[in-house]
Amino acid sequence: xxxxxxxxxxxxxxxxxxxxxxxxxxxxxxxxxxxxxxxxxxxxxxxxxxxxxxxxxxxxxxxxxxxxxxxxxxxxxxxxxxxxxxxxxxxxxxxxxxxxxxxxxxxxxxxxxxxxxxxxxxxxxxxxxxxxxxxxxxxxxxxxxxxxxxxxxxxxxxxxxxxxxxxxxxx
Numbered sequence: 001x002x003x004x005x006x007x008x009x010x011x012x013x014x015x016x017x018x019x020x021x022x023x024x025x026x027x028x029x030x031x032x033x034x035x036x037x038x039x040x041x042x043x044x045x046x047x048x049x050x051x052x053x054x055x056x057x058x059x060x061x062x063x064x065x066x067x068x069x070x071x072x073x074x075x076x077x078x079x080x081x082x083x084x085x086x087x088x089x090x091x092x093x094x095x096x097x098x099x100x101x102x103x104x105x106x107x108x109x110x111x112x113x114x115x116x117x118x119x120x121x122x123x124x125x126x127x128x129x130x131x132x133x134x135x136x137x138x139x140x141x142x143x144x145x146x147x148x149x150x151x152x153x154x155x156x157x158x159x160x161x162x163x164x165x166x167x168x169x170x171x
Contacts, residue, residue, distance in 0.1 A: 040152070040153045041151055041152060041153070042057060042068070042136075042145060042147045042151050042152065042153050043057075043132075043135040043136060044056055044057045044058060044151070045057050045128075045132050045135075047102070047126040047127060047128060047129075047132070048126065048127050049124060049125065049126050049127075050112070050113065050116060050124075050125040050126070050127075055124075055126065057147075057151065058151065060098065060100060060124070061098075061147065061149050061151060062098065062149065063149050064096060064097045064098055064149060065096070065097040065098075065146055065147065065148050065149065065154070065170050066097060066098045066099070066100060066146070066147045067085070067088075067097060067098070067099045067100065067144060067145075067146055067166065067169070067170060068100055068102060068136075068144065068145045068146075068147060069085055069099065069100065069101045069102065069142055069143075069144055070102050070104055070128065070133075070136065070138045070141065070142060070143040070144070070145075071101060071102070071103060071104070071141055071142045072103070072104055072105040072106065072141045073103060073106050073111050073112050073114070073115035074105075074106075074111075075141040075142065077141065077142060077159060077160050078141050078142045079119070080160060081142055081160045081161055082101070082119050082121065082142075083119070084161065084162055084163040084165075084166060085099055085101065085123065085163075085166060086119065086120070086121055086122070086123060087163050088163050088166050088167060089122065089123040090122070096170065097146075097170045098124075099123045099124075100123065100124045100125075100126065101121065101123055101124070101125045101126070102125075102126045102127075102128040102132070103115075103125065103126070103127055103128055104128040104129075104132070104133050104138060104141075105133070105141075106127075109127060112125065112127060139158075140158050140159070142158070142159065142160075142161075143156075143157070143158045144156065144157045144158070144161065144166070144169065146169050146170055155169045155170075157169060
C-alpha cells in the first residue's frame with residue numbers, strides 16, 4: 001500500500017473517531033432535554049413578546065413547524081448563532097416553518113431589548129422565565145427545540161449551529 005493511501009486511511013479513521021466522540025458528547029449533553037424520539041409534548045406557555053403582546057405556544061404554532069430557540073443575552077455562543085437563526089427566519093419564515101427566540105436568564109427587559117437591537121433581529125422574541133426554563137429543561141445556551149403543528153417535539157439540540165444545521169433540523 002502506498003504511503004499516500006496509508007495517510008488517507010489514517011486521516012479517515014481519525015475523522016471517524018472525532019465524529020463518534022462529538023456525537024457521543026452531544027448526546028450526553030442533550031440527555032436532560034425534552035425527548036424528540038418519543039414525540040414528547042412541548043409545554044405550552046403564556047409569555048410577553050418584545051412588543052408587549054401576550055402570546056402562547058398554541059397560537060404561535062399555526063400549521064408549520066416551529067424552531068424554539070432559547071438564549072441568554074449574555075451568552076457569547078448565542079450571539080454567534082443568532083445571525084444564523086435570523087438568516088433562516090428571513091429566508092424561510094412563513095413558508096416552511098417559524099422561528100421564535102425566547103430569552104432566559106436576563107437581568108431586565110432592557111438587556112434583552114438591547115441584545116435584539118444590537119443583533120438587528122426581526123424574528124419574534126419572547127421574554128421567558130424560570131418556570132419555562134424548567135419545563136423545557138434548558139440547562140445550557142443556546143438550546144433549540146423543533147416543534148410540529150401538533151405541539152410535539154420532533155428535534156432538539158444544544159450549542160452553536162450553522163444556518164444549514166438549523167434548516168436540516170426542521171426537515
